[in-house]
Amino acid sequence: MAKYTLLTGSTGLLGRYLLRDLLLAGKRLAVVVRPSRQQTIQQRIESILQFWENDLQMQLSRPVILAGNITEENLGLDEESRQWIAEHCDAVIHSAASLTFLEEADGEPWRTNVGGTHNVLQLCHDTNIRKLHYVSTAYVCGMREDRVYESELDCGQAFRNDYEKSKLQAEQLVRGDDFIEELTVYRPAVIAGDSRTGYTNTYHGLFLYLKIMCILARNTEPDSDGVRRTEVQLHLTGEEQRNVIPVDWAAAVISHLFCNTEAHGRTFHIAPQVRMTPRQMIEAGCSYFNSTGVEFIGHAEELELSDGELQRHAYENSTLYRDYEYSDPEFDLTNLEKFAGHLPCPVIDEAMFHRFMKYGEEDNWGKRRLPEARNPLNVGKLLEKAVRNVPTRQDQPFENQHPKQELCLDLTGPGGGQWIITLKGDQIIALKPGSNSSSCATITMPADLLVALMQKDSSGDLSQGQKLAGPLSTLKAKVSSGVDGSPEQLFIVALGRAVADQACDRSDYDLLPRKDQSQPA
The missing domain is CATH 3.30.1050 (Nonspecific Lipid-transfer Protein; Chain A)
Structure with a gap:
C-alpha cells in the first residue's frame, strides 16, 4: 500500500511550498489544519492549491485534510482521524512553528514550538509512526559567530530571543525520543520570498527591512533631479554576512531530501553558499526607489537619533531584529552538498531584491485582499x-x-x-x-x-x-x-x-x- 505522509504547517510560508513540491513529486499527503476566522479547513487548503494551479497551469492532487491544532492534545484530532492516520501514515513532516520572538501572554512561541512538538511526538507513539522529518532552524546555534556544524546542538550558547530557545528545546525533544527510529532534521536559515516571483505571505525578517525602506522612500519627495534623499545612518559596516534563503529553494531542497531515502536520518543546514550583505540590500533599494543618503557608520559610532523622523522610524521599527545585525555564523553544509549539491541556492542579487520589493508593494505589505478561490463542487x-x-x-x-x-x-x-x-x-x-x-x-x-x-x-x-x-x-x-x-x-x-x-x-x-x-x- 502506498503510504501517506502527515504534514503540519501546510498553510505557513514554507509549508505551502512543501505542499506543492511534495504533491508534484507524487507523494500522498495528509495535512492537519485548523480553521481561520474567514475559512474552513477545506477552504484554506483549496485556496492554496488553486493559487499553485494558477501559477503552474496544471491541476494537482489533493491531500487528505484533517481538522486539528498541534497545540492541543492529540493535535485536536478526533478518534476517526487518529485511526485513519494509524492505518495510512508512516511518516510525519513537522513544519508548523511559531515565529514569535518574545514570549506572549498566550504562551507563544513555547506553546507551539515546544508543546506542539511534544504533541506531534505523542501522536507518533499512539499511531506507531517511527519516521519523523522535523523542520528546526539554523538558529538553534544561538549567538555563535564561528562555524556551526550539523552535528552540533547544545554548546552552552546564548540566545537572542525566546524563538531560538524554544526551537532548541523542540529539537532536543525529538532527538531524545527513542521511539522515533529515523529522525531527519532540516535547519533552514532566514527564509525570504520566492526567488522567481517575490511572493511571500509573511512580512518578517528580510521583508520587514524592505518594508521600512519602502515607507521611508515613498514618504520622501523627490528633489528636482527625481532623487529621493533618505538621510539615514546604519550602525553597520555594510559588509556583515547574512544567511538568507529564498523559500522556493528551501522547499525544493527539503522535498528532494525527503524523497531520497539515502538522505534520511541526518541533519541538514538549509543555508546559502553565497551570503548576502546589508550593503547589497541597501544598494538594491536605492536603485529601486531612485534614492540616496543611507550611510553605514560602523559598530563603534553612536547613532544620532535626534537627527530626524526618518532616522527615528528606521531605528524603532527594526529593534526586534537588532541582535541579528551584529552576528551571523557560517553554517557547515557538508550533508547538504552531499545529498543536494545539484540544487545550489540562488544568489539574492539586485534583481531578486527588486522582485521582493515589487511584490511587497503590490501586496500592500500583506494588506491586499487576495482574489477568492474558485467555488468547486464538493x-x-x-x-x-x-x-x-x-x-x-x-x-x-x-x-x-x-x-x-x-x-x-x-x-x-x-x-x-x-x-x-x-x-x-x-x-x-x-x-x-x-x-x-x-x-x-x-x-x-x-x-x-x-x-x-x-x-x-x-x-x-x-x-x-x-x-x-x-x-x-x-x-x-x-x-x-x-x-x-x-x-x-x-x-x-x-x-x-x-x-x-x-x-x-x-x-x-x-x-x-x-x-x-x-x-x-
Missing part, C-alpha cells in the same frame, strides 16, 4: 450522498454473484481528493478517504470531469450510466489496469445509478464561500 459530499442513496440488495443470487471489490478514485483539481470505494456489483456500498493504489484499480481524473459526467447522468435515464465509462479513456481521464470484473466501469455505472434520480443541487457547492456571501475583513 465531490466528497456528493459521493457520500451516492452511497446513502444506494438501495440495499440482499437477495442471495446478487450476494453470491458479486463479491466486494475496491476501487481507488484520485480526483485532481478544485474539489478533488482521494477515496477508496467499495463496490458490490454495480453498487457503491462504502466510501472512505485515502488511497490504496498499489493493490486496487485506480481512476485518476480531474474532479471537473467527474462532475460533468455525473451531471450528464442526472437526466433520469439509467442507461446513461453504462455510457459514462467510455469518456474516461478519452476525456483526460487515466484508468489504471483493473482487476477481473472491471471495477472502474462498475463504479461509473454505480455512480450513475446513485445520482440518476437527482440533479446536483446548490447544497453540494459548499466547499468554498458562494459569490454572494460577504466575507469578514
